[in-house]
Amino acid sequence: MLRSTALLLVLSAAAWAQVPAFAPASLDALFDGRAPLATAVAKSDRPSADKAARDTGLEAWLVRERAVALARMRANISPAGAAPGAVAASPSHEEPNYWYHWRRDAALTMQEVVGLYTREGDPARKAEYLGMLRDYASFARKTQAAPSPAGLGEPKYEMDGRPFTGPWGRPQDDGPAEEASTLIALAAEYLKAGRPDLARELYGDASGGIKAGLEYVSHRWRQTSFDVWEEVKAHHFDTAMAQRLSLLEGAWLARTLGDPGAADWYEAQARGIEEQLKRHWDPARGYIQTALDRDEGLDYKASGLDAAVILAAIHRRPLDEAVLSAGQNAFFSPSDPRVLATAYALKRAFKAGYRINQGDQPGTAIGRYPEDRYFGGNPWVLLTAAFSQLDSMAAREFMQKRAIPVYKEDLAFFADLLEDPADRAALRAGVVLTPQDPLFTKLILGLMRDSDAYLARVRTHANPDGSLSEQMDRDSGYMTSARDLTWNYASLLSALEARDALREGR
Numbered sequence: 001m002l003r004s005t006a007l008l009l010v011l012s013a014a015a016w017a018q019v020p021a022f023a024p025a026s027l028d029a030l031f032d033g034r035a036p037l038a039t040a041v042a043k044s045d046r047p048s049a050d051k052a053a054r055d056t057g058l059e060a061w062l063v064r065e066r067a068v069a070l071a072r073m074r075a076n077i078s079p080a081g082a083a084p085g086a087v088a089a090s091p092s093h094e095e096p097n098y099w100y101h102w103r104r105d106a107a108l109t110m111q112e113v114v115g116l117y118t119r120e121g122d123p124a125r126k127a128e129y130l131g132m133l134r135d136y137a138s139f140a141r142k143t144q145a146a147p148s149p150a151g152l153g154e155p156k157y158e159m160d161g162r163p164f165t166g167p168w169g170r171p172q173d174d175g176p177a178e179e180a181s182t183l184i185a186l187a188a189e190y191l192k193a194g195r196p197d198l199a200r201e202l203y204g205d206a207s208g209g210i211k212a213g214l215e216y217v218s219h220r221w222r223q224t225s226f227d228v229w230e231e232v233k234a235h236h237f238d239t240a241m242a243q244r245l246s247l248l249e250g251a252w253l254a255r256t257l258g259d260p261g262a263a264d265w266y267e268a269q270a271r272g273i274e275e276q277l278k279r280h281w282d283p284a285r286g287y288i289q290t291a292l293d294r295d296e297g298l299d300y301k302a303s304g305l306d307a308a309v310i311l312a313a314i315h316r317r318p319l320d321e322a323v324l325s326a327g328q329n330a331f332f333s334p335s336d337p338r339v340l341a342t343a344y345a346l347k348r349a350f351k352a353g354y355r356i357n358q359g360d361q362p363g364t365a366i367g368r369y370p371e372d373r374y375f376g377g378n379p380w381v382l383l384t385a386a387f388s389q390l391d392s393m394a395a396r397e398f399m400q401k402r403a404i405p406v407y408k409e410d411l412a413f414f415a416d417l418l419e420d421p422a423d424r425a426a427l428r429a430g431v432v433l434t435p436q437d438p439l440f441t442k443l444i445l446g447l448m449r450d451s452d453a454y455l456a457r458v459r460t461h462a463n464p465d466g467s468l469s470e471q472m473d474r475d476s477g478y479m480t481s482a483r484d485l486t487w488n489y490a491s492l493l494s495a496l497e498a499r500d501a502l503r504e505g506r
């Protein structure tokens with residue numbers, strides 16, 4: 001299977017190389033669905049692109065790395081010695097011990113598997129992905145039913161499905177929301193395949209299944225919980241974004257399956273969450289505050305800057321485009337000026353903060369938050385991939401809108417993407433760039449270059465066999481902490497999918 005996946009990629013890389021050189025004057029024509037615009041744009045810019053984007057070695061590495069990521073991600077799903085459907089965060093058993101099924105990591109990984117399932121054309125491989133998803137759904141149900149200290153907010157489980165009962169930051173309320181979203185995506189596939197019976201089974205009721213997750217989320221969101229990094233009990237932007245999305249997707253599923261009362265309730269709660277989310281924008285600091293109303297946990301995160309905000313912006317799915325209205329889908333989306341302003345503030349902080357970002361290596365290695373001390377506070381692979389994904393997704397949104405509005409909040413983010421000082425000087429807040437404007441093209445190209453530079457940065461620090469640990473040492477660049485982090489591979493696959501979608505004009 002891996003071999004043919006790789007082959008497919010080689011072919012599309014070859015096809016990519018055949019796209020004729022492209023003059024910006026004809027950019028507009030390409031918008032009319034006649035050619036994958038971004039592909040042409042990327043090709044045209046090759047002579048002026050920076051080292052990373054021009055580096056054909058990166059393309060070749062990405063082809064190989066995609067196969068590695070797929071194989072190593074799969075190896076951690078239902079691994080030997082675990083219950084079927086359990087997803088190990090990493091095969092590492094000590095320093096750190098990640099041999100657990102984290103609700104969050106598992107949900108985000110299996111969300112990627114839903115995407116692989118959807119896009120797969122080969123029936124045998126499709127069936128294989130489906131088997132993985134069914135096992136995951138059964139395992140998730142088993143964890144829901146197991147009595148645990150924090151109910152569905154319980155963050156991690158033994159690989160046989162028993163809750164981990166030692167001291168831990170709990171509850172973690174992003175997990176149940178992400179789990180619900182992944183199962184809803186699977187239910188949507190069942191519906192597409194004409195199997196409402198299977199979708200209904202997954203939906204379940206208030207005592208088990210998707211609905212039990214949505215009930216937990218819809219009744220819990222006003223309370224504080226521990227964040228994605230398991231360190232601070234507060235109202236978190238990322239958690240609330242995950243809760244909101246699961247409720248909107250859940251409302252769609254509930255309505256589709258004939259449970260309109262629940263659908264109304266979930267939608268109303270999602271609207272309430274939106275009001276809370278808007279409080280996180282901090283106009284004085286010019287970025288989104290990750291946490292508000294802290295009441296427990298670490299107290300030294302003074303900046304409030306956190307890459308979790310970027311995860312929140314990119315965690316949206318193909319399903320959302322089908323079932324959410326444009327307005328719902330645009331909520332703190334990757335092209336939102338507040339999101340881009342936050343991304344730029346983070347990039348600057350990490351550029352200055354890590355020694356490995358001081359040299360002439362491509363891109364910027366991205367960490368969790370500037371004050372991080374876990375394992376010495378290093379940049380993370382999955383977050384560096386997330387920044388690549390953000391660029392691709394933002395570019396795709398601008399292409400679809402055929403407009404790049406530049407605000408004072410994200411002016412610096414955009415200026416940073418331009419290579420020519422004259423262009424930087426010409427860029428102004430308050431303008432809406434359209435495809436006729438040369439700066440539009442330059443910014444799209446800049447996003448693509450920046451996106452690739454993050455991937456090139458991951459490549460720089462990856463092990464020679466392509467395997468990826470959780471972190472990159474901030475001074476030496478060597479891989480450190482948990483080896484073969486499952487979530488890394490899912491994040492990389494997801495970043496590559498966003499990269500493809502942009503280039504193929506999907």
Ligand code: NOJ
Pocket residue numbers: 228229230231374
């Ligand atoms: C373990 C958690 O998984 C990690 O995110 C956190 O930084 C450390 N504990 C320290 O609190």
Ligand code: NOJ
Pocket residue numbers: 089098102104105228229230487
């Ligand atoms: C620590 C991370 O902070 C957390 O987000 C993750 O869930 C666990 N490690 C397991 O990968």
